[in-house]
Amino acid sequence: MLQFLAIQNYTLINQIEIDFKNGFSIITGETGSGKSILLGALGLVLGQRPDTNILKDKDRRCVIEASFNVTKYHLQKFFADSDMEYEEETILRREILPNGKTRAFVNDSPVNIKLLKELGYKLIDIHSQNQNLALGDPEYQMGIVDTYAQHPFLLDDYQTQFEAYQTIKKDLKDQEEIARKEKSDLDYFQFQLQQLLDANLVEDEQALLESELETLNHAEEIKTNLFKASNLLNEGDVTIISLLKEARTAIDQVKNVFTEGEEFYKRFESSCIELQDLASELEKSYESMEFDPSRISLLNEKLDTIYGLQQKHRVDSIEGLIQVREDLDEKVQRISSSDDVIEKLKLQLQKQESKLSKASQKLSKSRKSVIPEIEKALESQLIQLGMAHAKIKFEQTVINEYQYLGQDLIRILFSANKNGQLEEISKVASGGEVSRLMLSIKYLISASTALPSIVFDEIDTGVSGEIADKMGVVMQKMAENIQVISITHLPQIASKGTYHYKVYKADDELETYSNIVLLDKESRIEELAKMLSGSDLTQAAMENAKVLLSK
Known part of the structure; x- marks a missing residue:
């Protein structure tokens, strides 16, 4: 239940602190005294979006704090799942800063507004006059049935299956679209891939081919100079090797009498052997070096293919082309197998639709089973509120389309007159009749779900006299099980409350402000x-x- 509400620097409120009691409380006050301001502040601390210019003093922050006793709410799991510290007396705080930014806290821990609002829905139900308009909303009408039926596990199961169904359906649609686009390019991808496969690319091949071509293009020049070098070493009348041997022989004659002669002789000997090997290799290279036009043509053709592919695919190496080839191969394989993927997704969708259909049928059946009870209970309650001939029907229609709340459409039909034609509420119900119907619905829901607290903001609009007195009695009965707070202009209802708060506007030398007092x-x-x-x-x-x- 709501135990305490503190408001600072909010529109006409400087600072107020209100202790609320269990049972039935009344809030009254003249028009413009600040009742709606009080309700607006409570809405803010429960996560609603603030209006502009709500700060009374533009240089100070607005702080709204509400304390709830949550002992009987069974919220331990919600707090744990939300990574918040659970306390039996839970304090919600909302701050609006002068720069327009807002902050929210639960038990002094910062939280986002979404979480604050989610927790607020579990703590208190604020019935504003806008909810009377919501009575014509099919989703709200569905919510009445679901709340009374108390089948959250059925609704959760259906919505879990629905979300899985929607995910597979989207994946299938995306895959079909991708396949449609890519299949139109499949021939082109295959052509590109075949070009790369025909090139027989090998890592590091390009450098070897370029080197061989360079050699073949200078074959005559190389052969001439190899011949010249070979002749100088070992051919003709006077050669480098023969002169070196003469020098070795000269040293050999004095090495026994010359201290360094032996060392010089060995070095000449080594040089002779090295040069003879070199001469032999030069001769072999010379003999093997041939100008081969066909090989040159083959190399040029191979390299032209590589250069063309590199330019086409905007890479600068064989390795880059190999990567492009692998990517194209993967893409072609994926497109070629897309039909298999699509068929698998269609099968998954079919299986998931079967699960979804079963969950939908269970949900529809549960709704159908409680609708007669709801109609009977509401008609009985409306009779007590002075509508002796009221008839109400929750028309349930099952559609072929799966929606987030199921395949049902719920439409409330109503007649307040004897033998009257059942029509949509918005077409036949007066303001007073809507108010009584809404109170009856809240009474029914609170009895079946044990709402912790409820605030009625002038739910008595359009009624007076004896009917107002009867509405007050209904609220009294509700307050036997939950905390009820009613903002009203009617004395018949105000007199029924156990506690009576008055909101008033006052003036001092500097300003006008709103305040509240327990009478x-x-x-x-x-x-x-x-x-x-x-x-x-x-x-x-x-x-x-x-x-x-x-x-």
């Missing part, structure tokens, strides 16, 4: 008398107020 017995009699007679209090109004309270 004692005498003040309450006076407030009810004013509601009965206006600002001019009469003794008769005071007596009537006492009579109302005595009831």
